[in-house]
Amino acid sequence: MNEEIEFILDTAKEAMDKAISHLEKELKTIRAGKATPAMLSTVMVDYYGSQTPLAQVANVNTPDARTLSIQPWEKNMLQEIEKAIQIANLGFNPMNNGDVIMINVPPLTEERRRNLAKQSKAEAEDAKVGVRNARKEANNDLKKADISEDLLKNTEADVQDLTDKYIKLIDDKLATKEKEILTI
Structure with a gap:
């Protein structure tokens, strides 16, 4: 050939x-029944004036099949991350407890x-x-x-x-x- x-x-x-x-x-x-960090892969956070992927400003974990836990590397980023999740319009309601942001993923x-x-x-x-x-x-x-x-x-x-x-x-x-x- x-x-x-x-x-x-x-x-x-x-x-x-x-x-x-x-x-x-x-x-x-595209989310299935259980929570995965990939669900938040499209979230962009305003990090000191530039749009940055969530994974680069925080640690995203799944403590159980229905919960996402987001722990920012800087405490002052909590509100920015929470706002970015709401702007991304993923249908999640983030809850901020002062240290971490928890998201309960509702069943489909x-x-x-x-x-x-x-x-x-x-x-x-x-x-x-x-x-x-x-x-x-x-x-x-x-x-x-x-x-x-x-x-x-x-x-x-x-x-x-x-x-x-x-x-x-x-x-x-x-x-x-x-x-x-x-x-x-």
Whole structure:
């Protein structure tokens, strides 16, 4: 196989990997039944004038399955962190006791579970679109390449195999997340 074809395949694989890693990141932020520090990964705190991720200004723990505990490294950041959590609009009600911020994660209602499952499906569909776009790009690049008709057909089949593999991976990740969301 020549270098040009290998480059096209590597580029497609890289784009598909990016779609998968983006999907994983998005699925982490969709909460299931239990509390995880990843739920607060999108919270940005005003830290001396600059927007900083919560994880860089405080320690986020889960003492039990329904509680998040946020312990800032500087006591004067308590109000800023509390405000940032409310601004993030995650549906949490932070409670400040002077040392730590506690968040009780309410159990999900059946309707909320279905909505979260729908949201997960939408994220998976976006990832599939990313994979298919990578396939389209690779096939277009192959058609522009100066290769024989047989080699073109074989390489397009390789690209399709790669696409199928990544689509199955996305479906597996979605099934796992849906099971996690819908399990009470």
